[in-house]
Every structure is written in C-alpha cells, then in structure tokens.
Amino acid sequence: MSGITIKNLWKEYGEQIVLQNVDLEIAPRAFIALVGPSGCGKTTFLRMILGQETPTRGTIEIDGAPLPPEPGPDRGVVYQRYSVFPHMTVLGNVMAGPEMKASRLIGRTFGARHRAIAEEARAMLAEVGLAGSEDKYPAQLSGGMQQRLALAQALMMKPKVLLLDEPFGALDPGIRGDIHKLMKRLWHEVPMTVVMVTHDLREAFTLATRIIAFERTRDRPEERLRYGATITKDILIWPPRTAGEATIWDRDFQPGRDDPTIPGPIAGTTWREDESDAETYATLR
Incomplete structure (x- = not known):
C-alpha cells in the first residue's frame, strides 16, 4: 500500500503564506501530476511529502501513519538536475x-x-x-x-512513494519521449505511488492518472503575503489509467496517434476528441 492523506495543510515562512488549507487524498499506486504557475508552492508541497520541509499546520500520512520527521527509504525522489x-x-x-x-x-x-x-x-x-x-x-x-x-x-x-520534481524538463523532446515510455512501464511494474511536479501540461496528460492544479486565488500585490496557494482543480484522467493494467494510452507515444487531445488512427481505431477533456486542457493551458 502507498496511499497518502493530506489534511488542512499550511506552510508559512515568517509572514509569507505559501500554501493554505490543502486537503488531498491520494490512492495507492496513483500517478499524480501537480501543475500551476511558478512560485505557487508545488515544490514546497513535494518537499513536505519527502520530509525535507515541515508543515506549519496540518498533517501528512502515508498508509494511515504520520509522516516521519525526516526523509526515509519509503520515499524516493528524482530532481530536474541529476541527483x-x-x-x-x-x-x-x-x-x-x-x-x-x-x-x-x-x-x-x-x-x-x-x-x-x-x-x-x-x-x-x-x-x-x-x-x-x-x-x-x-x-x-x-x-x-x-x-x-x-x-x-x-x-x-x-520506495512506497516516488517524488518527481520536474525531472524531465531539461531533456530534449526526443529523449523526453523515451523517458516517458520508461516511466509508464516502471509505474505499471513497480508497486508505488508517483507524485510529479511539472510545468508541461502535455506531459501531465500523457503520464498521470489525476492532475492537481495549485493556484493563488487571491494574487493582488497587497494580498500575496497573507494568502497562499491552494488546490483549485482536481481532474481525473479519462479513460481511467490503472497501474498494472496497460491500455491503449500506454502504447509508445506519438503526436496525433496517442495524444488524447489530438485525434488520429491507431490499431484500426480513430480517436474521438472528448469535448470535456479538450475543455479541461484549454482551461488549464
């Protein structure tokens, strides 16, 4: 098992509120993509799950047990710069x-x-x-x-939980596509939950089972100090993706063939662009 429960999570640095009132339930073996503007606390959130940062308020639990105060082998991490x-x-x-x-x-x-x-x-x-x-x-x-x-x-x-902090952002597009294929396969084969920070929405829709968007709901200059970011969108990918159960979405990615936002033929089937997915993608973009 590798479920994560976050309740009423806040993070403050002095008078600066970075995250506020974050509640999130992550199912075991989910693949979560965290998206949102730069500086909205995505990496801080990831660091709190890792144990490198301590919540100011609220709790984080893994499989019903409180998160240990320091990073441990139950949580692995891969950064954008090769660690x-x-x-x-x-x-x-x-x-x-x-x-x-x-x-x-x-x-x-x-x-x-x-x-x-x-x-x-x-x-x-x-x-x-x-x-x-x-x-x-x-x-x-x-x-x-x-x-x-x-x-x-x-x-x-x-690890029970694999944390990815924009791990593929510095790679060339061709190499990134190869790593995406590898990541899909590893997620199917290894019993772990994945939480990934990314600025690439296409990457989020390609890999994740669920997309969580962070945003400051009050972002005027006079409000930025005392109002932090919180979850503003929680999107389940459709059709659902389940670890260990490969679907048509898990074939080698090619634009126009496997991208759910771009119709195209594959294995005798024609993609029909789902209006709700297209609307969601346009809203996030």
Whole structure:
C-alpha cells in the first residue's frame, strides 16, 4: 500500500503564506501530476511529502501513519538536475543506497551481501536501459542516461512513494519521449505511488492518472503575503489509467496517434476528441 492523506495543510515562512488549507487524498499506486504557475508552492508541497520541509499546520500520512520527521527509504525522489554521485560509477551509484542501509557505520557491504546487492543493481540498470554502462561515470553519460540513472538509484530503495520534481524538463523532446515510455512501464511494474511536479501540461496528460492544479486565488500585490496557494482543480484522467493494467494510452507515444487531445488512427481505431477533456486542457493551458 502507498496511499497518502493530506489534511488542512499550511506552510508559512515568517509572514509569507505559501500554501493554505490543502486537503488531498491520494490512492495507492496513483500517478499524480501537480501543475500551476511558478512560485505557487508545488515544490514546497513535494518537499513536505519527502520530509525535507515541515508543515506549519496540518498533517501528512502515508498508509494511515504520520509522516516521519525526516526523509526515509519509503520515499524516493528524482530532481530536474541529476541527483547522482559524480565520483561513483553507474553501478556504484545504484548500489550506494542499499549498501548504506545495510551497513550504516561504514556504508559498505562485503561477501555474499555485497554480491547480492550488485546483482540486484545490475538488474535495475538493465530495467532502465543502462546495461553495459555499469563501469562508466555520470559525466560520461548523456542527459537522458543520467536521468535513467537517477530513476534507477531511487527505485533501488523500493520506495512506497516516488517524488518527481520536474525531472524531465531539461531533456530534449526526443529523449523526453523515451523517458516517458520508461516511466509508464516502471509505474505499471513497480508497486508505488508517483507524485510529479511539472510545468508541461502535455506531459501531465500523457503520464498521470489525476492532475492537481495549485493556484493563488487571491494574487493582488497587497494580498500575496497573507494568502497562499491552494488546490483549485482536481481532474481525473479519462479513460481511467490503472497501474498494472496497460491500455491503449500506454502504447509508445506519438503526436496525433496517442495524444488524447489530438485525434488520429491507431490499431484500426480513430480517436474521438472528448469535448470535456479538450475543455479541461484549454482551461488549464
């Protein structure tokens, strides 16, 4: 299980209110996309789920238990800038978390335990398409490969919740499409809930099961200090997407073929643009 419950969440920095009165129930294995204008508190919200920030008021629970006060292995995170260790090899990066967890004193394992972690790490690298790159260093990888490495590093800890902070924003469109395919597959195969911050609405509609929009409802200059952002839209993607149950939406993405906002033929079927989806997309855009 990996459900998240947020109740009456507020975040303030001194007199500045960033988020106010946020209530949200996230089902286990959902894929949530957080969208909204820059500076509306999306990343702050993500950091509170991670445990890097403490709510000023309100509660966050995972599977009915209060969120631990510090980040833990139950929550993995991937940032826009590649959060990998530059001095370690690709294999070493993916092994680092499990080794530190198994041996907190020296951060290394030996013998059979070390071999087991190495074998699991190699299998994870193969899952994200990095087989054969185990002995390279991050600087020797392309941007897309480094982001695959960051995903492998996070998934190696078997998190209940995977947090993505605009992880694909710096990638070229072609590479981003490949990472989207990988992300869809991993979400289907790995039992986890995903919460992703993105400014790309197409990305949100392509990957998510549900889109949550944050916005300041009172944003005049004299109001910005004392009124924070809150949830203004909560949109379930249609047709529904369920982890472990691939649908036509999970095929390799091609504009005009799999994009629900652009009609096009696929497997003998013609997409019919849904008016409500088109209206929602236009409203968010």
